[in-house]
Amino acid sequence: MTLLVFGKTGQVATELARLSGRGGLELICLSRAEADLSDPAACAAAIATHTPSAVINAAAWTQVDGAETDEPAARVVNADAPAAMAQACAGMGIPLVHISTDYVFDGTGDSPWTTSDPVAPQNAYGRTKLAGEDAVRTAGGPHAVLRTAWVFSAHGANFVKTMLRLAETRDQLRVVSDQIGGPTPARAIAEACHEIALTLIRDPGKSGTYHFSGGPDISWAGFARAIFAATGAQVEVADIPSSDYPTPAPRPLNSRLDCSATQQAFGIARPDWATGLRDVLSDLRAI
Numbered sequence: 248m249t250l251l252v253f254g255k256t257g258q259v260a261t262e263l264a265r266l267s268g269r270g271g272l273e274l275i276c277l278s279r280a281e282a283d284l285s286d287p288a289a290c291a292a293a294i295a296t297h298t299p300s301a302v303i304n305a306a307a308w309t310q311v312d313g314a315e316t317d318e319p320a321a322r323v324v325n326a327d328a329p330a331a332m333a334q335a336c337a338g339m340g341i342p343l344v345h346i347s348t349d350y351v352f353d354g355t356g357d358s359p360w361t362t363s364d365p366v367a368p369q370n371a372y373g374r375t376k377l378a379g380e381d382a383v384r385t386a387g388g389p390h391a392v393l394r395t396a397w398v399f400s401a402h403g404a405n406f407v408k409t410m411l412r413l414a415e416t417r418d419q420l421r422v423v424s425d426q427i428g429g430p431t432p433a434r435a436i437a438e439a440c441h442e443i444a445l446t447l448i449r450d451p452g453k454s455g456t457y458h459f460s461g462g463p464d465i466s467w468a469g470f471a472r473a474i475f476a477a478t479g480a481q482v483e484v485a486d487i488p489s490s491d492y493p494t495p496a497p498r499p500l501n502s503r504l505d506c507s508a509t510q511q512a513f514g515i516a517r518p519d520w521a522t523g524l525r526d527v528l529s530d531l532r533a534i
Contacts, residue, residue: 254306337388354499389451428502432523
């Protein structure tokens with residue numbers, strides 16, 4: 248069996264590549280040159296060409312602020328391309344695992360978002376990702392929409408790597424403390440996507456929308472302190488409200504996700520982000 252992955256150089260796809268062969272699934276990871284999400288038809292054609300047993304879409308337009316100024320381009324990547332993938336997969340009767348985001352919610356309150364809570368994205372990125380979710384579900388094939396948040400790894404751009412870079416020249420940082428969520432190791436997301444894909448091949452009846460994020464929930468400021476404590480960096484973190492750090496796209500204050508449905512359906516528990524952080528720091532030391 249083969250598993251086709253879109254987004255070869257992204258954080259999750261990089262971790263997925265390590266899993267090739269697990270569970271009898273050989274991975275084929277497609278780069279932008281092989282399947283550019285700005286060309287949805289090319290994505291559908293790639294699926295038809297490779298005839299995989301399942302597909303994981305780990306690619307997206309993730310420039311949240313950039314989506315505010317070019318929402319049409321973000322919509323092609325985050326909605327039109329997944330729609331083409333989902334239609335191709337549905338036509339072949341194979342499952343599609345599609346990674347989404349907590350940004351589909353309005354980001355208010357302090358309770359973890361459940362999969363049945365009403366969606367109300369507050370920025371362009373969230374709107375385009377929600378459109379992608381809807382397209383995957385509408386296609387009618389076996390699927391899993393997996394919403395996650397606060398992804399980090401030793402690869403690409405993410406909060407952990409930004410904090411480590413800033414710690415090289417700063418002894419004090421101001422970090423927002425009123426945004427709360429679950430930092431999620433990309434490796435754990437990759438393992439979850441792999442397991443979900445394998446399960447859906449055997450049992451397409453488990454199709455649906457699921458949540459997956461690290462625990463326990465924490466603020467960005469708290470996560471920054473944990474990063475510096477783990478590395479021994481002597482950096483003081485000063486808590487600030489989001490209003491002191493304005494961005495073109497509003498960020499959710501509440502990124503908590505209720506992941507119970509994922510554990511019930513697939514036996515996948517929330518990953519401990521502290522363990523994931525230690526693994527990432529070890530990977531970075533080895534680079």
